[in-house]
Amino acid sequence: MEIVALMKQVPDTETQIKVNPQGTWIIEDDIKWIMNPYCEFGVEEALRTKEKHGGTVTIVSIGPARAVEAIRTALAMGADKAIHVDDPALVGTTDSLGKARILAKILQSIPFDIIFAGKQAIDDDMAQVGPAVAELLGIPQLTFVNGLEWIDGRTVRVNRQVEGGSQVIECSLPVLITCQKGLNEPRYASLPGIMKAKKKPLETKNLAALGLDPAQVGKEGDTTEILRVELPPPRKPGKIVDGETPEEKAAKLAKLLREEAKVI
Amino acid sequence: MATGVLVVAEQRNGAIRKVSWEVLSEGKRLADQLGEELVAVLMGGDGISSHAEALGQWGAKRVFVAEAPELADYRTNPYARVVVQVAKQLEPRIILMGASSTGKDLAPRVAARLGVGMLSDCVGFELRDGVLVGRRPMYAGKLYAYVACKAVPQMATLRPNVFPKIEPDPFMKAEVVKVEVQFEESDLRTKVIELREEAGGRPDLTEAEIIVSGGRGMKGPENFAMLETLADLLGGTVGASRAAVDAGWRPQSDQVGQTGKVVTPNLYIACGISGSIQHLAGMGTSKVIVAINKDPDAPIFQKADYGVVDDLFKVVPPLIEEVRKLKAE
Ligand SMILES: Cc1cc2nc3c(=O)[nH]c(=O)nc-3n(C[C@H](O)[C@H](O)[C@H](O)COP(=O)(O)OP(=O)(O)OC[C@H]3O[C@@H](n4cnc5c(N)ncnc54)[C@H](O)[C@@H]3O)c2cc1C
Numbered sequence: 001m002e003i004v005a006l007m008k009q010v011p012d013t014e015t016q017i018k019v020n021p022q023g024t025w026i027i028e029d030d031i032k033w034i035m036n037p038y039c040e041f042g043v044e045e046a047l048r049t050k051e052k053h054g055g056t057v058t059i060v061s062i063g064p065a066r067a068v069e070a071i072r073t074a075l076a077m078g079a080d081k082a083i084h085v086d087d088p089a090l091v092g093t094t095d096s097l098g099k100a101r102i103l104a105k106i107l108q109s110i111p112f113d114i115i116f117a118g119k120q121a122i123d124d125d126m127a128q129v130g131p132a133v134a135e136l137l138g139i140p141q142l143t144f145v146n147g148l149e150w151i152d153g154r155t156v157r158v159n160r161q162v163e164g165g166s167q168v169i170e171c172s173l174p175v176l177i178t179c180q181k182g183l184n185e186p187r188y189a190s191l192p193g194i195m196k197a198k199k200k201p202l203e204t205k206n207l208a209a210l211g212l213d214p215a216q217v218g219k220e221g222d223t224t225e226i227l228r229v230e231l232p233p234p235r236k237p238g239k240i241v242d243g244e245t246p247e248e249k250a251a252k253l254a255k256l257l258r259e260e261a262k263v264i
Numbered sequence: 265m266a267t268g269v270l271v272v273a274e275q276r277n278g279a280i281r282k283v284s285w286e287v288l289s290e291g292k293r294l295a296d297q298l299g300e301e302l303v304a305v306l307m308g309g310d311g312i313s314s315h316a317e318a319l320g321q322w323g324a325k326r327v328f329v330a331e332a333p334e335l336a337d338y339r340t341n342p343y344a345r346v347v348v349q350v351a352k353q354l355e356p357r358i359i360l361m362g363a364s365s366t367g368k369d370l371a372p373r374v375a376a377r378l379g380v381g382m383l384s385d386c387v388g389f390e391l392r393d394g395v396l397v398g399r400r401p402m403y404a405g406k407l408y409a410y411v412a413c414k415a416v417p418q419m420a421t422l423r424p425n426v427f428p429k430i431e432p433d434p435f436m437k438a439e440v441v442k443v444e445v446q447f448e449e450s451d452l453r454t455k456v457i458e459l460r461e462e463a464g465g466r467p468d469l470t471e472a473e474i475i476v477s478g479g480r481g482m483k484g485p486e487n488f489a490m491l492e493t494l495a496d497l498l499g500g501t502v503g504a505s506r507a508a509v510d511a512g513w514r515p516q517s518d519q520v521g522q523t524g525k526v527v528t529p530n531l532y533i534a535c536g537i538s539g540s541i542q543h544l545a546g547m548g549t550s551k552v553i554v555a556i557n558k559d560p561d562a563p564i565f566q567k568a569d570y571g572v573v574d575d576l577f578k579v580v581p582p583l584i585e586e587v588r589k590l591k592a593e
């Protein structure tokens with residue numbers, strides 16, 4: 001089976017975000033970069049699919065040179081090969097559609113049966129690229145998947161997280177799945193895995209090599225534009241609810257919530 | 265020329281979802297500012313058209329209704345076909361949906377088919393010369409960006425529980441337009457086997473007005489019973505930190521935070537939660553935050569409007585009694 005995992009490198013969840021002096025973007029200098037946590041679920045599910053059905057796992061990632069580190073991690077986890085797209089025209093792009101067009105273009109040039117993506121990238125929090133890629137490829141999508149079983153070699157049954165429950169859906173391949181926490185426990189890269197990853201094929205391509213026009217998929221072609229960014233407004237300093245006993249504190253808290261905050 | 269605001273109404277089991285009223289309300293505000301028409305599209309199985317009237321009372325001048333057995337349960341492709349068909353016929357300036365499990369699945373698919381970008385999960389809007397600028401959280405709320413749409417239709421999804429609802433007008437009447445759709449085999453490749461609703465009947469975290477959350481300080485799954493009691497008294501729901509979820513005390517759907525749900529309730533009560541950066545990212549924009557923690561140096565106190573420094577096992581039971589008294593008044 002031909003299995004693909006779309007993977008993005010993002011800032012570590014511990015990162016304190018700082019805004020540049022112009023207020024146009026964040027300062028990226030001191031950031032530690034990791035594989036998007038939801039993409040970890042995708043890579044893991046891709047590996048499990050291969051373990052069940054055989055085949056190859058290909059990682060596809062768009063990002064600057066630093067993204068190679070996350071790609072190597074995916075290869076060390078057990079993926080077979082990777083395609084990395086890096087192009088100066090992509091610096092500062094904000095659009096999911098452009099990214100989806102690049103990913104779709106690559107997928108049109110390689111065989112695939114099933115594609116895994118994260119439910120969202122925890123930096124831009126768009127949750128768009130998976131569905132957009134599925135649309136451009138003309139295949140079904142199953143999003144926010146937190147459970148997956150194989151009915152047979154060509155059919156999956158998934159659990160999609162919805163408000164207050166889940167939707168159980170069946171679909172035959174080819175399909176694109178976006179992964180939510182709960183789907184699996186991603187494995188760690190083993191030491192031999194890390195050694196082997198260094199020798200696995202990793203191709204870096206630019207837009208021209210893909211036959212894509214930067215005016216369409218690069219910053220110039222963006223259909224959305226970030227005008228300004230800001231940190232969330234600071235919260236007003238709070239109150240410590242005092243009292244001699246826990247009961248007193250509880251009574252005072254209830255009163256404050258009713259009379260001052262008016263929320264209960 | 266593109267004109268008007270198109271809102272995609274959302275239903276489940278034939279009932280309109282709460283987020284739809286919020287999206288209609290914001291849609292109406294934007295349409296009024298533009299001096300243009302608010303239109304809604306409603307999709308569902310048999311009998312769904314009976315809701316068209318209500319959508320009219322919420323400000324929709326026209327309601328496009330697609331009623332077909334293929335639309336009874338939400339599925340991406342049949343729904344996307346209807347929305348795209350209506351959008352092509354109507355040529356709206358703006359298309360809005362809720363940033364719910366449905367809207368987040370449908371909107372990017374529709375946007376890609378229409379060849380436009382879109383703004384996910386917005387918490388505010390302004391119009392600049394007819395250009396839609398959305399305010400949206402990034403990095404799970406550690407940053408806010410003002411993002412403009414440069415293509416038409418301008419598309420966005422709206423975070424649930426953020427936009428205030430207007431008062432519906434019982435005298436307003438919408439023109440109902442029937443949508444005839446021809447589905448193709450490729451639309452129907454996914455089969456909905458069932459919709460599993462969680463027992464308990466509490467609202468979803470993303471829709472709840474009040475959330476009582478527990479962390480590692482809860483010590484075990486059995487102790488969440490008291491948080492459930494408090495949440496039920498307040499008409500709210502129960503959340504959890506990742507520590508509590510990873511320990512297996514709560515289902516994953518309860519997790520609040522950067523890699524869980526991002527929530528905006530009126531009241532968030534954090535019990536035995538330290539306030540890690542990942543947890544704060546998910547609940548930091550709650551209107552009122554209460555922290556109950558025995559460690560006075562816990563970072564959660566820096567975000568809390570009301571902090572109680574004490575053993576939660578001694579504070580929560582009398583708090584339940586106090587709330588019960590207040591509710592009985
Ligand atoms: C990639 C990544 C993603 C993550 N995503 C999330 C996320 O989405 N959501 C999330 O929550 N976390 C997330 N985390 C985990 C996060 O870093 C913390 O580990 C987690 O939030 C801690 O949970 P906690 O506050 O319940 O536990 P702790 O930090 O252990 O805090 C427990 C608190 O309980 C208090 N306490 C103990 N006993 C009592 C008592 N009897 N009475 C009162 N107080 C008491 C203690 O003083 C302490 O402050 C993520 C981590 C990573 C690496």
Ligand SMILES: Nc1ncnc2c1ncn2[C@@H]1O[C@H](COP(=O)(O)O)[C@@H](O)[C@H]1O
Nearest residue numbers: 006007062117118120121126127128129
């Ligand atoms: N630059 C990228 N390279 C590869 N995959 C990506 C990229 N951006 C997004 N994706 C995929 O799409 C998912 C959702 O991202 P987003 O729509 O940006 O929230 C991610 O988890 C990835 O699987």
